[in-house]
Amino acid sequence: MERYNFTNPLFLFKIVSMIRRILLLICFAFIVACDDGDILTIDLEFDGELARCDNNINSYLLYDTRTSPNEALMLIIDRDDENELLFTEATTSTLTIDENNTRFILRSYNRSIESDELCDEIPPGDLNIVEDYEADSGTVNITSTIIDDDNDGIPSEDEYGPGGIDDPQDSDGDGLPDYKDDDDDNDNVRTALEIDVANADGDDDPLTNGLDTDEDGTLDYLDDDDDDDGVLTRLEDASIGQNPRAQENIVADAEDIDTYRYLYNHTSANDPYEDSGFILSTYTRSVTTSFIIENAGFDIINSTYIDYGDFEISYTVTYVPETTD
Secondary structure, eight states: OOOOOTTOHHHHHHHHHHHHHHHHHHHHHHHHHHOSSOOSOOOOOOOOBOEEEOOOSSEEEEEEEETTTTEEEEEEEEOSHHHHGGGTSSEEEEEEOOSSSSEEEEEEESSOOOTTGGGOSSOOTTOOEEEEEEOSSOEEEEEEEEEEEOOSSSOGGGTSOTTGGGSOOOTTOSSSOGGGOSSTTOSSSOGGGSSOTTOTTSSSOTTTTOOOTTOSSSOGGGOSSTTOSSSOGGGOOTTOSSOTTSGGGEEEOTTSOEEEGGGOOSGGGOOOOOOOOOOOEEEEEEEEEEEEEEEEEOSSOEEEEEEEEEEEEEEEEEEOOOOOO
């Protein structure tokens, strides 16, 4: 049988050359396999409940954090008039990630991130960035939706009227639809004080047992003269303070029971007082701003679709009617 001489220099050279070729082929195959746009598999699934930093007058920072690993996914956008509408009105917008006006960043940290720490102008000394990746391209699609409610105890859908949300009714004609108006008849008595708050019938519907003091078929919350004495409710205000329910307006009825003069049709309680104007109506606006990020180009990953999450905010709106000269 023929035997190989493993100590022969020529034979050893051939073996080493063959091993080198094999290693080069393996490396080439690995590079080709990784060159498909997804260099690494990274989990970008956060909880989707975004927070916002408001302390920078030039930009908004919206972020989401998680632990295990300790990471933050951050979106920075310009704080201009157009972007302000994203958090106040029903609107849509598309922004381009450019590492300047719109930035999308993934960072990992040495520890978990406490509430609002990312908003601090000077970060805590013990919070250190371990890895920092920023997308150099991509698109941010933003949709904002709103829900307005006057919190008057009547469900908004019951105040839309025949026209629905697209053409809501305005019972007092003050320019503010009933579902945003917490004084639907403009009598300076809030609607919440003129409905069936006692829920005596137990059906949780403030309209089925609504108050109708003068029994004229118009419920008090839509009646600007609740006792039908010919004097507008808002003018039956001895306090002259836009408050028919002020202490000064309590009178004794025929049975010597205290009541408000605007609910008592009697000659002793139907004097009109100076017109002190109308109270201002307020309502709550709840805004949900949703972010979808497409084709975010990170060095470590090229992600085609990221449901970044929602930012929610609520605030009180005070309606001031337009005045005419």
